[in-house]
Structures are given as C-alpha cells and as structure tokens.
Amino acid sequence: MATPSPHGLRPAPLRALLLALLFLSIIILLTLHLPTRHRPLPPAPLMILPTPLRTQRAEKADLSSSSLSPSPATMSHVVFDIDSSSSSFPSPTTMSHVVFGIASSGRTLPKRLPLLRTWLRPPARAFLYLDALPRATSPLPSNIHLRVSRDASRFPYTHRRGLPSAVRVARIAKELLLEVDLRQHGSPRWLVLGDDDTAFVLPNLLHTLSKYDWHEPWYIGARSESVAQNALHAFAMAFGGGGIAISWPLAQRLARVLDSCIIRYPHLYGSDGRIYACLAELGIELTHEPGFHQIDLRGDISGLLRAHPLAPLVSLHHLDHVYPLYPGMDRSNAVEHFFGAANADPARILQQTVCYDRSRALTASVAWGYSVQVFKGNVPLLDLLSVQKTFVPWRSRRNVTVTDAFMFNTKHYPRDECKRAALFFMKSISSGEGKTESNYSRQLPAKCSPNLIPFGNLQQIQVTSELLHLVPGKALRRHCCDIVPSSSEITMDINIRKCKDDELIAMHS
Numbered sequence: 415m416a417t418p419s420p421h422g423l424r425p426a427p428l429r430a431l432l433l434a435l436l437f438l439s440i441i442i443l444l445t446l447h448l449p450t451r452h453r454p455l456p457p458a459p460l461m462i463l464p465t466p467l468r469t470q471r472a473e474k475a476d477l478s479s480s481s482l483s484p485s486p487a488t489m490s491h492v493v494f495d496i497d498s499s500s501s502s503f504p505s506p507t508t509m510s511h512v513v514f515g516i517a518s519s520g521r522t523l524p525k526r527l528p529l530l531r532t533w534l535r536p537p538a539r540a541f542l543y544l545d546a547l548p549r550a551t552s553p554l555p556s557n558i559h560l561r562v563s564r565d566a567s568r569f570p571y572t573h574r575r576g577l578p579s580a581v582r583v584a585r586i587a588k589e590l591l592l593e594v595d596l597r598q599h600g601s602p603r604w605l606v607l608g609d610d611d612t613a614f615v616l617p618n619l620l621h622t623l624s625k626y627d628w629h630e631p632w633y634i635g636a637r638s639e640s641v642a643q644n645a646l647h648a649f650a651m652a653f654g655g656g657g658i659a660i661s662w663p664l665a666q667r668l669a670r671v672l673d674s675c676i677i678r679y680p681h682l683y684g685s686d687g688r689i690y691a692c693l694a695e696l697g698i699e700l701t702h703e704p705g706f707h708q709i710d711l712r713g714d715i716s717g718l719l720r721a722h723p724l725a726p727l728v729s730l731h732h733l734d735h736v737y738p739l740y741p742g743m744d745r746s747n748a749v750e751h752f753f754g755a756a757n758a759d760p761a762r763i764l765q766q767t768v769c770y771d772r773s774r775a776l777t778a779s780v781a782w783g784y785s786v787q788v789f790k791g792n793v794p795l796l797d798l799l800s801v802q803k804t805f806v807p808w809r810s811r812r813n814v815t816v817t818d819a820f821m822f823n824t825k826h827y828p829r830d831e832c833k834r835a836a837l838f839f840m841k842s843i844s845s846g847e848g849k850t851e852s853n854y855s856r857q858l859p860a861k862c863s864p865n866l867i868p869f870g871n872l873q874q875i876q877v878t879s880e881l882l883h884l885v886p887g888k889a890l891r892r893h894c895c896d897i898v899p900s901s902s903e904i905t906m907d908i909n910i911r912k913c914k915d916d917e918l919i920a921m922h923s
C-alpha cells in the first residue's frame with residue numbers, strides 16, 4: 415500500500431536525500447566530539463580527610479538561628495545550588511556535606527541535649543524538629559537549629575498501639591528539604607535522619623557514606639537486632655533510631671512525594687516505616703550497613719559491644735534504655751568517656767582483636783576503647799565472634815521464644831560470675847604521634863569467692879595500637895595482637911598490630 419505523500423508534494427529525489435543524510439551524520443559526529451559541559455562527572459574519588467571534622471568550608475557564625483526561635487519567617491523555599499566542585503573536579507565528601515534531621519520533642523529535648531552536644535560537633539549541622547518548643551533550655555551550639563514541625567493532624571494514622579507523632583516525624587524529610595534555606599549551609603550530599611537519643615560517630619559515618627556515589631539514589635541504614643521487631647515492621651527497612659542516610663538527590667525526590675505515601679500507609683507504626691514505604695514506591699531498596707545500631711535491647715549490652723563487626727561503628731541508639739556503657743558511671747559520663755576513645759581513634763572504637771598466650775594458656779579479647787576479656791585456655795575465634803547474651807529483648811512477653819531471637823549468633827553468658835572471663839573496662843586513654851595507649855581496669859565479680867576468681871591477681875590491661883586508617887574501597891581485615899611481657903604480675907600489656915599475610919588468629923597456628 416502506497417503512503418500518500420503529504421500535501422501532495424512529490425517525493426524528494428534520492429540524491430538529495432543521500433546528501434542530507436551525509437550532512438546530518440557530519441553534524442552528529444561533530445557534536446559527539448565537543449566537550450561535554452553539563453554531564454555529571456564520575457563520582458569523586460573515595461577519599462577521606464584524615465581529620466574529617468575539620469573543613470575548609472567552615473560554617474559562618476550562624477548566631478541568628480542558634481536561639482530557640484523556629485524563625486518561620488526566614489524559611490524560604492530552598493534553592494538547591496548544584497555543588498560546583500562536583501562538576502569541575504572531584505572533591506571528597508566532608509562533614510559539611512551532611513545535614514542531620516533529628517526527631518525531638520519539647521519534652522525530650524532538655525534530657526537529650528547533653529548527648530547531642532557530645533557527638534554533634536561543627537561543621538556537622540542538625541535541624542531538630544519538635545512538636546513544641548521546650549519551656550527553657552540552655553543556649554544551643556550554633557550548629558544545632560530548632561524547628562517546630564508543621565501541624566500534621568490532617569494525615570490519617572490508624573496503628574492501634576503506635577503514636578500519631580510518627581507522621582510528624584516522617585515529614586521531617588520533607589520540611590527540612592523544602593522549607594529550610596540550605597544555601598547558607600553549603601551544598602548537601604546526604605540527609606541523615608535520627609532521633610534525639612541517637613549518637614553518631616561522625617568520622618565513621620562519613621567513611622561509610624564515602625563508599626557511595628551521592629549522585630545516585632542511596633537509602634542506607636540497618637535493621638533491628640531483634641528478629642521480632644523486624645518481623646513486626648520490616649526486614650528491609652532502615653530503623654530510624656539507628657539512623658537513615660539518604661543521598662541528597664533521592665531525598666529531594668522523597669520530599670516531593672512523601673505526603674502522598676503517608677496518606678497511602680496510615681496503618682504503619684513509625685516514621686521510619688513511612689519513609690521506607692515511600693522509598694520502596696520510588697523503586698529504592700535498603701543498602702544495609704552494619705555500623706548503624708538501633709539497639710532494640712535492654713539491660714547490659716556489653717555482649718553486643720564486645721563483638722562488633724569489622725565495619726566501623728556509625729551509631730548507637732536507646733542509650734537511655736540500657737545500662738550505662740561503663741559500670742560505675744552515670745549514663746552521661748559513660749557516653750562522654752566512650753566518645754573520649756571514639757575521638758582518639760574513631761575507626762578503631764569497639765573493634766575486636768583477639769590474641770593468645772600459649773605458654774600461660776589464656777585468650778584475650780579486646781573491644782578497643784571499651785572492654786577486654788581474658789579467658790582461661792584456648793577459646794577459638796569463632797566463639798568470641800558470637801555475641802554474649804548479656805542483654806534482654808526489647809519487648810519481653812511471656813512467650814520468650816519469639817522475642818528472644820536476634821539477627822546474629824548469640825552465645826550463652828554464664829549466670830555464675832566465677833565462670834565468666836576476667837572482665838576489664840577502659841579507664842583512661844592517651845594519644846599522640848599516631849598512636850594510642852588505653853588502660854582497662856578490672857571489674858571483679860561481686861558474687862564469687864576469692865579463690866574461684868579467674869586470674870584473681872590481674873588488675874590492669876594496657877593496650878597500645880597505631881591509629882586505624884580506613885580507606886574506602888579497601889577490604890576490611892581484623893587486626894592481630896600480641897601479649898607482650900609485662901613488668902608485673904598484676905598487669906598485662908597488649909600490642910595491637912596488622913596481621914601478617916598468612917597469619918591466623920588462633921592459638922595453635
């Protein structure tokens with residue numbers, strides 16, 4: 415069937431057509447060889463400044479917004495300026511590229527400020543969203559900005575046991591991006607959501623984010639430790655208290671569509687569920703990073719902290735619901751003490767190193783900056799990598815079998831204190847010249863007769879190590895250690911070092 419020529423024009427002669435084709439291909443070839451001006455370059459090389467807390471792009475003294483005023487008048491529609499450095503030359507991600515959106519409330523803020531002050535140091539900056547301003551609070555550091563959340567009562571919430579404030583908290587992801595003028599805060603690459611009782615180890619957060627190209631849609635975090643909590647909410651969800659990292663372009667997309675997702679999922683429990691639902695509808699799946707910790711546990715979490723994965727510690731949550739991190743201290747002193755070690759060598763905090771002394775038949779397991787255990791005899795590495803069940807489940811119901819399952823292997827922790835390892839907790843730390851020296855002092859069992867106490871004489875352990883430098887893209891490998899001859903019976907000296915190529919972490923290797 416012949417195609418009618420339009421408007422009665424005669425078909426063009428073949429020669430003219432060929433000429434036109436030739437001309438077109440020359441134009442196409444020329445365009446391809448011209449420099450591409452607005453095409454994004456490949457991701458910045460994954461590189462971290464040795465001290466990521468320092469930055470050239472220091473924040474201007476932001477005194478105006480440091481007060482309690484939610485300053486709605488100054489909230490303007492955000493104009494996101496494309497990071498000029500990313501399109502001209504690749505630049506490393508620094509703390510000034512991260513914006514925290516923290517869920518808080520007028521009731522909890524005064525209690526949580528000491529924790530926030532401990533970890534949230536400039537140039538890191540956070541916007542805290544509250545239901546209402548607290549009646550009084552001490553002056554805030556200039557990198558902490560308070561905002562009162564918009565009224566969210568028009569959104570449906572139908573979960574029977576949850577709190578409707580979950581909707582308000584979920585909308586932080588929208589309000590922060592659409593209503594805060596971030597031009598004065600540099601060009602963000604990552605949105606990190608957390609609760610006011612979440613503590614982040616900033617250099618490790620930065621290292622973790624630097625593994626990913628922020629131009630791409632990343633949704634990063636961790637699930638709960640509790641199988642029951644994951645079953646109840648979702649196994650593929652980043653739990654909000656542990657922290658949720660969303661790359662900025664994805665966060666912008668999320669902010670635009672979040673309200674419609676909130677309307678479609680009124681039956682979900684929390685704010686993190688709503689964020690998860692919306693990201694799922696955007697076609698994005700969770701990338702699991704084991705350094706984030708929701709801590710859906712209660713009581714003594716030392717067993718968990720002594721068996722941290724090789725991934726650097728990124729966050730801890732629910733510190734008000736567990737025992738103080740170090741025995742004999744109150745919660746806030748214990749957190750300060752913990753961050754003293756984390757600031758001295760962030761990458762090494764909680765890293766587990768195991769060494770063996772064949773002649774004295776003992777095994778030592780160091781959770782750096784936190785605690786050391788010394789066991790009689792040869793305890794194989796795999797036994798030490800299991801988490802000692804020192805804690806109790808987040809929700810203990812009558813049927814313990816369901817709630818008492820965790821996302822990692824656990825190991826029985828003897829009720830009889832005489833049967834436990836000799837236990838030490840960090841007492842002091844000093845650092846300099848690329849090294850640290852940390853001392854751990856004995857915590858003697860309370861209910862064990864002196865002749866039954868293992869290593870009854872041992873009072874102090876001194877651990878020396880070089881600063882741990884993480885390089886994105888390099889595989890992680892556990893370090894080795896040596897128990898070095900000590901000057902006295904009551905102390906043990908441990909030196910942490912890199913393992914040799916073929917070295918095994920075992921007593922008889």
Ligand SMILES: *[C@@H]1O[C@H](CO)[C@@H](O)[C@H](O)[C@H]1NC(C)=O
Pocket residue numbers: 813815816
């Ligand atoms: C506890 O839960 C398990 C698994 O759901 C079930 O098989 C068992 O019957 C329950 N036990 C009690 C006492 O409810």
Ligand SMILES: *[C@@H]1O[C@H](CO)[C@@H](O)[C@H](O)[C@H]1NC(C)=O
Pocket residue numbers: 842843844851852853876
């Ligand atoms: C650790 O203990 C040793 C021996 O008591 C002491 O010489 C050293 O100064 C201590 N180090 C720190 C960091 O407290």
